[in-house]
Amino acid sequence: MVTDKPLLRKIYLNLRDELPAVERAERSAAICSRIAELPCFTQAKALFIYMPMGSEVDVTGCAAAARERGILVGLPRVFPKRVLRFYPWEPGIALEKSAFGVWEPPIGKELRCGENTLVIVPGLVFGRNLYRIGYGGGYYDRFLAGNSYLAAVGAAFGAQVTDSLEPESYDQPLTGLVTEHDTIG
Ligand SMILES: Nc1ncnc2c1ncn2[C@@H]1O[C@H](COP(=O)(O)OP(=O)(O)OP(=O)(O)O)[C@@H](O)[C@H]1O
């Protein structure tokens, strides 16, 4: 098993970047449909998603389905000490480009993560054992460790999934993983 995180990041980022944009869009739509069918989606009161960076799975397609069900939709903003905070994203709310080039919601009334929140988690590599590797900031590890939530579901293209990832002590496991082909966990 390859346990070198920087190497795994490089390999899987290349694989993801090789997917043509049209494929990514089709697969992202399939992933959103699967997410919207999860029991934890229908039970949720809030859905925390993210704006895709580069070739990431685009989960923004889940927002309309959530709003139809009266589920609040939140997007993260990055704060010092690698803290994520989520703010509402509703039609008409203009996003702002962060220093990292990511679209973020304006600071408003913070949506606190709680037992009714479904968190959709991005990443570069995902294991069927529900561990993941992200860009290396520990943002989601810290966020999941510090909050309670209904479910934390990874969104991945099939090409990003490997059998098992060896976690480090601080790595937080997901509760589920959705790809265009499968729902795991
Ligand atoms: N709960 C935590 N409190 C403080 N530091 C943490 C916590 N969780 C992780 N870290 C730190 O974050 C750093 C990056 O972790 P890691 O390489 O696992 O990032 P990642 O999972 O790829 O990133 P991300 O969660 O942003 O997608 C590590 O140095 C680790 O010590």
Ligand SMILES: [Mg+2]
């Ligand atoms: Mg980690």
